[in-house]
Amino acid sequence: MKKILISGLVLALLVLGLYAYFGSDWLGKPKAPPLTVTVEKGDLLDQVTATGTLQPSGYVDVGAQVSGQLKVIAVEVGDKVEQDSLLAEIDPTVYVAQVDASRAQLRAQKAQLKDREAQLTLAQLQHTRQHNLLAANATAKESVQSAEAGLRSAQAQVEALTAQIAQTESSLRADEANLSYAKVVAPMAGTVVQIDARQGQTLNASQQSPVLMRIADLAVMTVAAKVSEADVSKLTPGMKVYFTTLGDSRKRWYSTLRKIEPTPVIENNVVLYNALFDIDNPDGALMSQMTTQVFFVLTEAKDALLVPMSALAFSDPSDRTKAQVTVVNAKGQPEIRNVQVGVSNRIHAAITEGLAIGEQVQIQAASSNKNNAPARTGARMRI
Known part of the structure; x- marks a missing residue:
């Protein structure tokens, strides 16, 4: 027992x-059927993602070139201005006085020049007369020499006064320029995005130009995308790029990569490179400092046959163009098939040869856990 x-x-x-x-x-007991997906058509992108910031493509900080009290600020933040339109005005009293003084001095010097020119004419006549008398033995040689000296002196005085007039005219142009600088005008067309000065403020431009405001061209914006050092080597100028904003993740803005700045930015011990591209902004929907999600398109396939990467088995890891898939035929039996792989990313692959739309491919067992596998047999891919 x-x-x-x-x-x-x-x-x-x-x-x-x-x-x-x-x-x-x-x-x-019967085994659970293998997880499968249906081969579907769709578009596939292999891309590098990054975050970026929107900035105006061009801007200028408008400063004051002369000192004085800021009497008028003619614009507000957000105003659109044309080139050479009035932005602000500095008290011109001192500069008007300087211009008036220079003009008066110039008039006086020109009057003196007329007097010197008259004296020069007289000296020339005396010089000629003395030479004629000398030829007739009717004057002394000393008188001729005195006439020659007087002529040279009159010529020198005219030349000196002419130089003084040129100097005064130069000073007058500088004074007139300073007077014109009292009216601060827009150096470019754009939008006033920042005003740093206040009406009534006294400006001192003797050492450096005080910044009054910033004007930016918001019709064209520049995106500066921060790309990691692991991905930056994949990017080339001229490649296709698009981005979305936090405010509207459904709308895509398309452009082409313009340049990659060679100097990196270090953030939290991560090396990042600025990739720049421009985008037209005619309606002003894009604003400065907006955060963008940027997608650099490395390769793409249109209307291609798509399967999950988890359905592919690569015998040679260095060759990602040839793979095997397990196709479940009409009788429910698995069938190993060789396929040609085109564009692929981490999630999907475009099959260029070996499969047909509507066929069922089996997900590999290594990917059939809760995190990677579809929720049911025959689940369709979302592209």
Whole structure:
């Protein structure tokens, strides 16, 4: 009796061990069907993603070139201005006085020049007369020499005064320029995005130009995308790029990569490179400092046959163009098939040869867990 009990116990332990190891399959129960997906058509992109910031494509900080009290600020933040339109005005009293003084001095010097020119004419006549008298032995040689000296002196005085007039005219142009600088005008067409000065403020431009405001061209914006050092080598100028904003993730803005700045930016010990591209902004929907999600398109396939990467088996890891898939045929039987792979990313692959639309491909067992596998047999891919 004891032997029978021991034998029964051993048999029960054996049954429990087999069940724990093999599950219910060893009892003859049917296995769960393999997880499959349907081969569908769609578009596929292989791309590098980054975050970026919108900035105006061009801007200028408008400063004051002369000192004085800021009497008028003619614009507000957000105003659109044309080139050479009035932005602000500095008290011109001192500069008007300087211009008036220079003009008066110039008039006086020109009057003096007329007097010197008259004296020069007289000296020339005396010089000629003395030479004629000398030829007739009617004058002394000393008188001729005195006439020559007087002529040279009159010529020198005219030349000196002419130089003084040129100097005064130069000073007058500078004074007139300073007077014109009292009216600060827009150096470019754009939008006033920042005003740093206040009406009534006294400006001192003797050492450096005080910044009054910033004007930016918001009709064209520039996106500066921060790309990691692991991905930056994949980018080339001229490649297709698009982005979305936090405010509207459904709308895509398309452009082409313009340049990659060679100097990196270090953020939290991460090396990032600025990739720049421009985008037209005619309606002003894009604003400065907006955050963007940027997608650089490395390769793309249009209207291609798509399968999950988890359905592919690559015999040669260095060759990602040839793979095998397990196709479930109409009888529900698995069939190994060689396929040609085109564009692929981390999630999907475009099959250029070996599959047909509507066929069922089996997901590999390594990817059939809850996190990677579809929720049911025959689940369709979302592209």
